[in-house]
Structures are given as structure tokens and as C-alpha cells.
Amino acid sequence: MQTARLSIIIPILNEVDNIRPLVSALEKALSTLSWEVIFVDDHSSDGTMNVVRALAQENPHVRGLCRIGRKGLSSAVIEGAMSSSSPFIAVMDGDLQHDETCLLPMMHALETEGYDLAVASRYVAGGKDSGLAHKGRRFLSQVGCWFIRLILKTPLSDPMSGFFVIRRKHIDQQVEKLSGKGFKILLDIILANPSPLRTKEVAMVFRPRQHGQSKLNWKIILSFGKMLLHHLWIKFPSKT
Numbered sequence: 001m002q003t004a005r006l007s008i009i010i011p012i013l014n015e016v017d018n019i020r021p022l023v024s025a026l027e028k029a030l031s032t033l034s035w036e037v038i039f040v041d042d043h044s045s046d047g048t049m050n051v052v053r054a055l056a057q058e059n060p061h062v063r064g065l066c067r068i069g070r071k072g073l074s075s076a077v078i079e080g081a082m083s084s085s086s087p088f089i090a091v092m093d094g095d096l097q098h099d100e101t102c103l104l105p106m107m108h109a110l111e112t113e114g115y116d117l118a119v120a121s122r123y124v125a126g127g128k129d130s131g132l133a134h135k136g137r138r139f140l141s142q143v144g145c146w147f148i149r150l151i152l153k154t155p156l157s158d159p160m161s162g163f164f165v166i167r168r169k170h171i172d173q174q175v176e177k178l179s180g181k182g183f184k185i186l187l188d189i190i191l192a193n194p195s196p197l198r199t200k201e202v203a204m205v206f207r208p209r210q211h212g213q214s215k216l217n218w219k220i221i222l223s224f225g226k227m228l229l230h231h232l233w234i235k236f237p238s239k240t
């Protein structure tokens with residue numbers, strides 16, 4: 001078996017019905033690439049990890065990491081990335097809302113075109129956020145993106161995206177600076193990197209959730225603020 005060039009890190013919490021269809025979709029989309037998928041589960045109560053382990057017995061592309069007594073999308077991604085060795089890391093949701101066919105164009109941007117980071121964006125031509133659960137959620141996401149673009153002066157159209165491919169050195173070299181709090185691991189990584197990453201955006205239609213429920217809640221939104229403060233603190237440490 002070839003070693004993986006791309007490790008796809010997928011944080012999961014109670015996604016039992018999404019694992020098999022997601023792996024089938026990845027197999028179909030990535031037939032020309034050597035890849036692995038690492039599911040990072042926070043001890044789900046619905047048997048998600050049992051499905052991951054059964055699948056890993058059948059399919060050498062599949063690995064799983066089960067964390068006990070810990071929670072959180074971003075910290076799960078960091079631990080999954082640290083457990084892999086591939087030169088390229090993808091981060092993707094485990095609920096089929098991210099379109100797996102974006103992975104090849106994102107890998108091409110890094111491997112062939114020399115970019116450091118490729119982000120699947122809902123807000124470039126051809127992209128859509130129609131899969132977000134309701135109007136309020138779309139509004140929240142759009143306002144969040146606008147706010148982040150304003151305060152960070154980032155040219156990214158979708159800084160709140162949770163679907164991207166990055167050269168592993170941009171995680172490895174900054175890993176101690178990451179906050180690991182909340183859902184926004186892409187922003188966490190961008191803020192931890194001292195100089196801007198050469199970034200390409202790839203249009204994505206964000207799909208509606210078919211099985212299970214979103215884990216977004218007010219505590220997670222608060223964690224977003226904590227993550228931003230963490231980076232402000234690193235940039236402007238208290239003099240006292």
C-alpha cells in the first residue's frame with residue numbers, strides 16, 4: 001500500500017449514520033490520490049466509533065482516534081493532525097455538508113500551483129451557503145465573515161469555513177500557538193501564522209445535513225471569542 005500524501009482529519013461527535021456514506025464518497029472522489037482519513041471522535045454516545053473501527057478493519061484508508069474526557073472540534077482537529085505524517089492535511093466535517101469533490105482541486109492548488117492553503121468557500125462565484133439549517137444561521141455566518149474580514153483585513157471570502165487543505169508545516173510550526181478552542185480551526189491557524197499564507201479559494205456548495213444534528217450552540221459561539229482573545233493576547237501580551 002502507498003503511503004498517504006493527504007491526511008483528511010474529520011472531527012466527529014454522534015455522526016453514526018454519516019461515517020459509511022462519507023467514506024464511500026471519499027473513495028469515489030479521490031481515486032487518483034494516495035490518502036487516509038482520520039476520524040477524531042470525542043467518545044460519542046451513539047456508537048460512532050464502533051462504525052469507524054469496523055470500517056477500519058475493512059478499509060486501509062480509514063483510521064480512528066477516540067478521545068476520552070475531552071471535547072471540541074478544533075482541539076480534535078489538532079490532535080488528528082498531530083497523529084498523521086502526510087505532507088498535506090485536509091480538515092473536513094463528518095456530516096456530509098462539505099463537498100468532497102473540492103478536495104482534488106484544493107490538493108492541485110497546493111501540489112501543482114504552489115499555494116500554502118486552499119479553502120472551500122461558500123462566498124465566491126459558484127459557491128453557496130444554502131445548506132445552512134435556516135435563515136438565522138445563514139445570517140450569523142455572513143455577519144461573522146464580514147466582521148472577521150473587517151477586523152483582520154483578510155482577503156478570504158469565507159474565513160469561517162471549516163473545509164480546507166494546508167501544508168502540514170503551517171500547522172506543525174505554529175502548533176503551540178494554537179488556541180484549540182471552539183469550531184474555527186482555520187482562523188486559529190491563520191492567526192497563529194506570523195506571515196500571510198498564499199491562499200486559493202475553491203467554490204463550494206454547502207450541503208444540508210441529512211443525518212444527526214449540528215453541535216453549534218451559544219457555548220461554542222463564546223469559545224469563538226475566547227479563540228480571538230487568545231491570539232490578541234499573544235500579539236499584545238500584558239505588560240504587568
Ligand code: GDD
Nearest residue numbers: 011012013042071072073076093094160161162214215216
Ligand atoms: N470530535 C468532535 N468533538 N467533533 C465535533 C465536536 C466535538 O466537540 N463538535 C462538533 N464536531 C464535529 C461534528 O460531528 C461535525 O463532523 C463537525 O464537527 C462540524 O460540526 P457541526 O455541528 O455539523 O457544525 P455546523 O454545521 O454547525 O458548522 C460547520 O459549519 C461551519 C460553516 O458555517 C462547521 O464546519 C464549522 O467549522 C464551519 O465553519
Ligand code: MN
Nearest residue numbers: 093095097214
Ligand atoms: Mn454540520
